Amino acid sequence: MSRTSRGRDSSATYYSNHSDSPLLIPPRHRMMLQLAVFDLLKRDAIPMTDAGLVDLLLKAERILRARTVDEVVTRFSACIEAFGYGTCLITRLPAPDVGNWQTYILANRWPGEWFERYNSAGHYRHDPCVAQCRRTTEPFLWHDIDSANYDKLAEIVMGEASEFGLRQGICIPLHAPFLPPITVTAAGDEVDTSPIARQSVSILSRSALSATMRFGARPAQEAEAGLSHREAEILKWAAAGKTAWEISVILSVSQHTVLTHVRNAKQKLAATNIVHAVVEGLRRHEIEL
Template sequence: MSEAGSVNEIVKRLRQGLTRFGYSACLITNLPRPEHERWQQHILINEWPRQWYERYVNAGHYRNDPCALISRSTEVPFLWEEVAKRHLCKASRRVMEEAGDFGLRQGLCVPIGLGTGNPAVVTMAGEEIGLSPIARCTAHALARHAHSAARRLIARTSPRFAPLSPREREVLRWASLGKTAWEISNILSISESTVNTHYRNSRCKLDTTNVVHTVAEALRRGEIEL
């Protein structure tokens, strides 16, 4: 996977490692907040059955997906059956039940990147998957390696993001130090409205959803430093 020159090659090698454990589908995606309207743009590799993916999108399941919710708050891998044992709301339980209707009855989620401010997850599923310790450990290792390879490949082939302006970087540097919009406006001798405009422009350029996410992404991309 480290030497893969395309997403298809990463998928091929991942499948070679997972098929013997019963996995038939996988999805590798970053995890924006549930209200994010363009969450599909954060998918790195989509190997879900086409009909299930279309149903998932059309039904708005992302907002209620319990696996996505849990993966934004932990880096501990977990089985779908563990999720099913939780007290889920009706909409969340529907997501899990409908996945089974499309042949994805058992699955494993491997959350990644919680501490970076850019959480992601590798989800693998099938009709019946191997649950032995070695099967889970192997799937966990392959998932993390596939995510890393996909991120590197996409970073090399994607168009470069629009850079932040000097003032936008300055505002985010102060925000990274815990300053409020009002405090930043006083420090820089600009209006609070102007500070919020810089926040809004930065979110648009970095495709983020709030100030914390924007600061984390600016740090990750090297736009600002602590």
């Protein structure tokens, strides 16, 4: 919650070449996956190395293979700790006037004293991060929210969080029709705010959310659905580096149609962006390169 946009850069520490869990992608696809997603990351000006990308995918896969919610959160926490995040929470976000918002929590690794204070003070109703999660589908760092727009109660929430050691953080929201939003939030005293860290924590958070919801937390409306033929086709072209306009020309459809299919594919795959959609599509064998 520090307004400072620069934190420590722990990317080099994180991207080691070890993992005790094999990646569930056919070996013949691994190099193509690496190259395709790396190309997308480069187009977003995120300079992730090949080794870093593979290591990230291995860790995301390991989170997804956890056997219990507690194991999911333990593995997720271990992955994001290298970026400076020491605590996390996965929860639905009911309406602000709901008195028992705690019953919507899916997994909780917030510090006990902060969790107690947050609830006793009624901070949920005034938390600016909760409000921002309702307004956007894009991951955001806490300091991305303009503090000039905070009211007095929002300032108290963020100030007290900082006093409990949660000075900086990130939120990854997910929206679905007719359901409360869901968010994965992680925080720490001093975190890595680099583009690589932001993208990596976002992908790991989506893996943690997907794994958590596998244990009975996913509502019927959010049950996994397969990609349509057109959605898979468009993701394959996106992985090849084609823009929405180029894909529309190739497939003889409008650019609006392409963007609609991309949006639907992202929702089905619980993906935050096209990079994550390609990763999930390949991991689930929905697309082949």
